Amino acid sequence: MTLPTTHVSFPAGAVTGESTVIAVHPLGDGRHAVVTGATPFHPLDHTWPDQPADLGTLTVDGTELAVVDCLTGAVGPDGGTPLVGADIPVRRGDEEWSWLVLHVVDTDPGDLLGRTAVLTVDADRRAALSASHSGCHLLALALNEALAPRWRKDPGRSDALGHPDFDSLAMATSVMDTEASTDTYRLGKSLKKKGFTADATDEFPALADALPALTEAVNARLAAWVAADAPVRIEVPGPELTARRQWHCELPEGGAQIFCGGTHLHHLGELAELRTELRLSEDGTELVAVTRPKRA
Numbered sequence: 674m675t676l677p678t679t680h681v682s683f684p685a686g687a688v689t690g691e692s693t694v695i696a697v698h699p700l701g702d703g704r705h706a707v708v709t710g711a712t713p714f715h716p717l718d719h720t721w722p723d724q725p726a727d728l729g730t731l732t733v734d735g736t737e738l739a740v741v742d743c744l745t746g747a748v749g750p751d752g753g754t755p756l757v758g759a760d761i762p763v764r765r766g767d768e769e770w771s772w773l774v775l776h777v778v779d780t781d782p783g784d785l786l787g788r789t790a791v792l793t794v795d796a797d798r799r800a801a802l803s804a805s806h807s808g809c810h811l812l813a814l815a816l817n818e819a820l821a822p823r824w825r826k827d828p829g830r831s832d833a834l835g836h837p838d839f840d841s842l843a844m845a846t847s848v849m850d851t852e853a854s855t856d857t858y859r860l861g862k863s864l865k866k867k868g869f870t871a872d873a874t875d876e877f878p879a880l881a882d883a884l885p886a887l888t889e890a891v892n893a894r895l896a897a898w899v900a901a902d903a904p905v906r907i908e909v910p911g912p913e914l915t916a917r918r919q920w921h922c923e924l925p926e927g928g929a930q931i932f933c934g935g936t937h938l939h940h941l942g943e944l945a946e947l948r949t950e951l952r953l954s955e956d957g958t959e960l961v962a963v964t965r966p967k968r969a
Protein backbone atom coordinates (compact mmCIF):
# COMPACT_ATOMS: atom_id res chain seq x y z
CA MET A 674 0.00 0.00 0.00
CA THR A 675 1.32 3.46 -0.79
CA LEU A 676 0.86 6.43 1.50
CA PRO A 677 -1.64 9.22 0.79
CA THR A 678 -0.27 12.58 -0.38
CA THR A 679 0.27 14.78 2.68
CA HIS A 680 -2.36 17.41 3.47
CA VAL A 681 -0.78 20.78 4.27
CA SER A 682 -2.02 23.75 6.31
CA PHE A 683 0.90 26.17 5.67
CA PRO A 684 -0.87 27.93 2.76
CA ALA A 685 -3.36 29.42 5.25
CA GLY A 686 -0.47 30.41 7.53
CA ALA A 687 -0.70 27.58 10.11
CA VAL A 688 2.43 26.94 12.20
CA THR A 689 1.03 24.25 14.54
CA GLY A 690 -0.93 21.03 14.07
CA GLU A 691 -1.54 17.50 15.28
CA SER A 692 -1.53 14.42 13.11
CA THR A 693 -0.94 10.67 13.12
CA VAL A 694 2.48 9.32 12.15
CA ILE A 695 1.94 7.10 9.09
CA ALA A 696 5.55 6.24 8.21
CA VAL A 697 9.13 6.53 9.42
CA HIS A 698 11.92 6.03 6.86
CA PRO A 699 15.67 5.86 7.55
CA LEU A 700 17.44 8.26 5.18
CA GLY A 701 20.69 6.29 5.27
CA ASP A 702 22.82 8.90 7.05
CA GLY A 703 21.54 8.34 10.59
CA ARG A 704 18.71 10.74 9.91
CA HIS A 705 15.09 9.64 9.64
CA ALA A 706 12.06 11.05 7.85
CA VAL A 707 8.82 11.12 9.82
CA VAL A 708 5.64 11.26 7.71
CA THR A 709 2.29 12.38 9.12
CA GLY A 710 -1.11 12.48 7.43
CA ALA A 711 -1.21 16.29 7.65
CA THR A 712 1.28 18.98 8.60
CA PRO A 713 1.78 22.74 8.91
CA PHE A 714 5.46 22.34 7.79
CA HIS A 715 6.48 23.80 4.44
CA PRO A 716 9.01 21.46 2.81
CA LEU A 717 11.65 22.39 0.28
CA ASP A 718 10.07 21.88 -3.15
CA HIS A 719 12.21 19.60 -5.32
CA THR A 720 11.37 21.27 -8.65
CA TRP A 721 11.32 24.94 -7.59
CA PRO A 722 13.49 25.10 -4.45
CA ASP A 723 13.20 28.87 -3.93
CA GLN A 724 11.89 28.89 -0.35
CA PRO A 725 13.96 27.02 2.28
CA ALA A 726 12.34 24.39 4.50
CA ASP A 727 10.51 25.12 7.74
CA LEU A 728 12.29 23.93 10.89
CA GLY A 729 10.71 23.21 14.27
CA THR A 730 9.74 20.30 16.50
CA LEU A 731 7.67 17.16 16.48
CA THR A 732 6.44 15.93 19.87
CA VAL A 733 5.08 12.45 20.54
CA ASP A 734 3.85 11.52 24.02
CA GLY A 735 5.87 14.34 25.58
CA THR A 736 9.11 13.49 23.76
CA GLU A 737 10.28 16.38 21.60
CA LEU A 738 12.31 15.76 18.44
CA ALA A 739 13.98 18.60 16.54
CA VAL A 740 12.91 18.81 12.88
CA VAL A 741 16.29 19.72 11.34
CA ASP A 742 15.13 19.77 7.71
CA CYS A 743 11.90 19.30 5.77
CA LEU A 744 11.87 17.78 2.29
CA THR A 745 9.42 16.78 -0.43
CA GLY A 746 9.42 13.00 -0.86
CA ALA A 747 7.78 11.00 -3.63
CA VAL A 748 6.72 7.34 -3.52
CA GLY A 749 5.90 5.51 -6.75
CA PRO A 750 2.93 3.19 -7.33
CA ASP A 751 5.00 0.21 -6.17
CA GLY A 752 5.69 1.74 -2.77
CA GLY A 753 9.08 1.67 -1.09
CA THR A 754 11.27 4.37 0.36
CA PRO A 755 10.41 7.95 -0.65
CA LEU A 756 12.72 9.49 -3.22
CA VAL A 757 13.87 13.07 -2.75
CA GLY A 758 15.32 15.85 -4.90
CA ALA A 759 16.89 14.92 -8.24
CA ASP A 760 16.12 11.21 -7.61
CA ILE A 761 12.41 11.84 -8.24
CA PRO A 762 11.92 10.71 -11.87
CA VAL A 763 8.44 12.15 -12.47
CA ARG A 764 6.87 15.60 -12.71
CA ARG A 765 5.80 17.37 -9.53
CA GLY A 766 2.32 16.22 -8.61
CA ASP A 767 2.25 13.10 -10.85
CA GLU A 768 -1.02 11.48 -9.76
CA GLU A 769 0.35 7.91 -9.82
CA TRP A 770 2.76 8.92 -7.08
CA SER A 771 2.32 9.90 -3.43
CA TRP A 772 3.81 13.26 -2.43
CA LEU A 773 4.95 13.46 1.15
CA VAL A 774 6.22 16.07 3.55
CA LEU A 775 9.30 14.48 5.16
CA HIS A 776 10.06 15.84 8.63
CA VAL A 777 13.76 15.08 8.99
CA VAL A 778 15.05 14.22 12.49
CA ASP A 779 18.71 13.46 13.15
CA THR A 780 18.09 10.46 15.43
CA ASP A 781 16.28 7.14 15.21
CA PRO A 782 12.90 8.16 16.64
CA GLY A 783 11.88 4.54 17.45
CA ASP A 784 8.40 3.20 16.84
CA LEU A 785 6.15 6.18 16.21
CA LEU A 786 3.70 4.52 13.79
CA GLY A 787 0.08 5.26 14.57
CA ARG A 788 0.94 7.71 17.33
CA THR A 789 -0.14 11.34 17.40
CA ALA A 790 2.55 13.93 16.72
CA VAL A 791 2.24 17.56 17.77
CA LEU A 792 3.88 19.57 14.99
CA THR A 793 5.32 23.00 15.78
CA VAL A 794 7.01 25.18 13.17
CA ASP A 795 9.62 27.78 14.18
CA ALA A 796 7.17 30.66 13.74
CA ASP A 797 9.73 33.46 13.62
CA ARG A 798 11.75 31.78 10.87
CA ARG A 799 8.50 31.10 8.97
CA ALA A 800 7.43 34.75 9.30
CA ALA A 801 10.80 35.92 7.96
CA LEU A 802 10.67 33.49 5.02
CA SER A 803 7.07 34.53 4.26
CA ALA A 804 8.11 38.20 4.22
CA SER A 805 10.96 37.42 1.81
CA HIS A 806 8.65 35.37 -0.42
CA SER A 807 5.95 38.05 -0.60
CA GLY A 808 8.72 40.57 -1.29
CA CYS A 809 9.95 38.39 -4.16
CA HIS A 810 6.56 38.44 -5.91
CA LEU A 811 6.10 42.19 -5.38
CA LEU A 812 9.58 42.86 -6.77
CA ALA A 813 8.65 40.86 -9.86
CA LEU A 814 5.60 43.05 -10.50
CA ALA A 815 7.38 46.34 -9.76
CA LEU A 816 10.39 45.41 -11.90
CA ASN A 817 8.16 44.35 -14.80
CA GLU A 818 6.51 47.77 -14.68
CA ALA A 819 9.80 49.71 -14.47
CA LEU A 820 11.30 47.75 -17.41
CA ALA A 821 8.16 47.85 -19.58
CA PRO A 822 9.44 50.70 -21.86
CA ARG A 823 12.47 48.56 -22.80
CA TRP A 824 10.37 46.05 -24.76
CA ARG A 825 10.47 46.96 -28.47
CA LYS A 826 7.72 44.41 -29.16
CA ASP A 827 5.16 42.46 -27.16
CA PRO A 828 6.95 39.34 -25.87
CA GLY A 829 3.60 37.53 -25.69
CA ARG A 830 3.57 37.14 -21.94
CA SER A 831 2.20 39.74 -19.53
CA ASP A 832 1.96 39.75 -15.74
CA ALA A 833 -1.25 40.21 -13.78
CA LEU A 834 -0.91 44.01 -13.98
CA GLY A 835 -0.58 43.95 -17.77
CA HIS A 836 3.17 44.60 -18.11
CA PRO A 837 5.50 42.41 -20.21
CA ASP A 838 6.60 39.65 -17.83
CA PHE A 839 10.35 40.32 -17.68
CA ASP A 840 10.47 38.40 -14.37
CA SER A 841 9.34 35.07 -15.80
CA LEU A 842 10.89 35.52 -19.27
CA ALA A 843 14.38 36.36 -17.92
CA MET A 844 14.38 34.42 -14.61
CA ALA A 845 17.57 32.40 -14.02
CA THR A 846 17.35 31.72 -10.28
CA SER A 847 15.24 32.87 -7.34
CA VAL A 848 16.51 32.15 -3.84
CA MET A 849 15.14 33.40 -0.57
CA ASP A 850 16.28 33.25 3.02
CA THR A 851 15.19 34.87 6.28
CA GLU A 852 16.76 38.21 5.24
CA ALA A 853 16.08 38.71 1.55
CA SER A 854 15.01 37.35 -1.79
CA THR A 855 17.74 37.25 -4.46
CA ASP A 856 16.46 37.10 -8.02
CA THR A 857 18.88 36.70 -10.91
CA TYR A 858 17.79 37.47 -14.47
CA ARG A 859 19.57 36.49 -17.67
CA LEU A 860 19.90 39.29 -20.24
CA GLY A 861 20.92 36.98 -23.05
CA LYS A 862 20.27 36.64 -26.76
CA SER A 863 16.94 34.91 -26.29
CA LEU A 864 15.57 37.81 -24.24
CA LYS A 865 16.82 40.21 -26.91
CA LYS A 866 15.09 38.13 -29.57
CA LYS A 867 11.85 38.42 -27.62
CA GLY A 868 12.19 42.22 -27.84
CA PHE A 869 13.98 43.37 -24.68
CA THR A 870 16.79 45.88 -25.00
CA ALA A 871 19.45 46.66 -22.39
CA ASP A 872 21.07 49.12 -24.82
CA ALA A 873 20.72 52.88 -24.89
CA THR A 874 17.99 54.24 -27.19
CA ASP A 875 16.64 57.70 -27.98
CA GLU A 876 14.29 57.35 -24.99
CA PHE A 877 16.52 55.93 -22.27
CA PRO A 878 20.16 55.22 -21.36
CA ALA A 879 21.79 51.79 -21.34
CA LEU A 880 20.53 49.56 -18.55
CA ALA A 881 23.80 49.92 -16.63
CA ASP A 882 23.38 53.71 -16.54
CA ALA A 883 19.67 53.51 -15.82
CA LEU A 884 20.03 51.33 -12.71
CA PRO A 885 19.86 54.13 -10.10
CA ALA A 886 16.65 55.55 -11.63
CA LEU A 887 15.18 52.06 -12.09
CA THR A 888 15.96 51.15 -8.48
CA GLU A 889 14.29 54.34 -7.31
CA ALA A 890 11.18 53.67 -9.41
CA VAL A 891 10.89 50.08 -8.16
CA ASN A 892 11.38 51.12 -4.54
CA ALA A 893 8.77 53.87 -4.85
CA ARG A 894 6.26 51.33 -6.15
CA LEU A 895 7.13 48.80 -3.39
CA ALA A 896 6.76 51.53 -0.73
CA ALA A 897 3.33 52.51 -2.09
CA TRP A 898 2.14 48.88 -1.98
CA VAL A 899 3.37 48.46 1.61
CA ALA A 900 1.68 51.75 2.57
CA ALA A 901 -1.58 50.52 1.01
CA ASP A 902 -1.47 47.49 3.36
CA ALA A 903 -2.65 45.32 0.45
CA PRO A 904 -4.22 42.01 1.58
CA VAL A 905 -2.50 38.77 0.52
CA ARG A 906 -4.04 35.31 0.34
CA ILE A 907 -3.21 31.93 -1.12
CA GLU A 908 -5.89 30.37 -3.30
CA VAL A 909 -5.95 26.67 -2.50
CA PRO A 910 -7.78 24.26 -4.82
CA GLY A 911 -7.30 21.35 -2.38
CA PRO A 912 -5.50 20.35 0.83
CA GLU A 913 -2.83 18.19 -0.83
CA LEU A 914 0.84 19.21 -0.89
CA THR A 915 0.75 19.08 -4.69
CA ALA A 916 -2.38 21.24 -5.22
CA ARG A 917 -1.70 24.09 -7.70
CA ARG A 918 -1.82 27.09 -5.38
CA GLN A 919 -1.87 30.74 -6.35
CA TRP A 920 -0.57 33.81 -4.51
CA HIS A 921 -3.09 36.62 -4.71
CA CYS A 922 -2.47 40.23 -3.67
CA GLU A 923 -5.15 42.93 -3.84
CA LEU A 924 -2.97 45.81 -5.02
CA PRO A 925 -4.35 49.34 -5.62
CA GLU A 926 -3.77 48.75 -9.38
CA GLY A 927 -5.85 45.55 -9.28
CA GLY A 928 -5.68 41.95 -8.12
CA ALA A 929 -2.38 40.23 -8.94
CA GLN A 930 -1.94 36.44 -9.11
CA ILE A 931 1.19 34.32 -9.35
CA PHE A 932 1.33 30.50 -9.15
CA CYS A 933 3.27 29.70 -6.00
CA GLY A 934 3.90 26.82 -3.60
CA GLY A 935 5.35 28.88 -0.77
CA THR A 936 4.21 30.77 2.33
CA HIS A 937 3.33 34.44 2.55
CA LEU A 938 2.31 37.43 4.64
CA HIS A 939 -1.43 38.02 5.20
CA HIS A 940 -1.21 41.73 4.38
CA LEU A 941 1.61 44.05 3.37
CA GLY A 942 1.19 46.21 6.48
CA GLU A 943 3.09 43.43 8.29
CA LEU A 944 6.12 45.12 6.71
CA ALA A 945 7.68 48.40 7.83
CA GLU A 946 9.62 48.60 4.59
CA LEU A 947 10.44 46.67 1.42
CA ARG A 948 13.43 47.77 -0.63
CA THR A 949 15.41 46.27 -3.48
CA GLU A 950 18.95 46.78 -4.77
CA LEU A 951 19.54 46.24 -8.48
CA ARG A 952 22.95 45.51 -9.96
CA LEU A 953 24.42 44.05 -13.11
CA SER A 954 26.92 41.21 -13.11
CA GLU A 955 30.42 42.28 -14.10
CA ASP A 956 30.05 41.02 -17.67
CA GLY A 957 26.65 42.70 -17.93
CA THR A 958 24.80 39.48 -18.79
CA GLU A 959 22.80 39.22 -15.57
CA LEU A 960 20.59 41.58 -13.61
CA VAL A 961 20.46 40.81 -9.88
CA ALA A 962 17.77 42.10 -7.51
CA VAL A 963 18.25 41.69 -3.76
CA THR A 964 14.97 42.55 -2.06
CA ARG A 965 14.90 43.00 1.72
CA PRO A 966 11.72 43.20 3.77
CA LYS A 967 11.84 44.88 7.15
CA ARG A 968 9.10 43.46 9.34
CA ALA A 969 6.98 45.92 11.32
Ligand SMILES: [Zn+2]
Nearest residue numbers: 932933934935
Ligand atom coordinates in the same frame (compact mmCIF):
# COMPACT_ATOMS: atom_id res chain seq x y z
ZN1 LIG B 1 6.25 32.14 -4.93
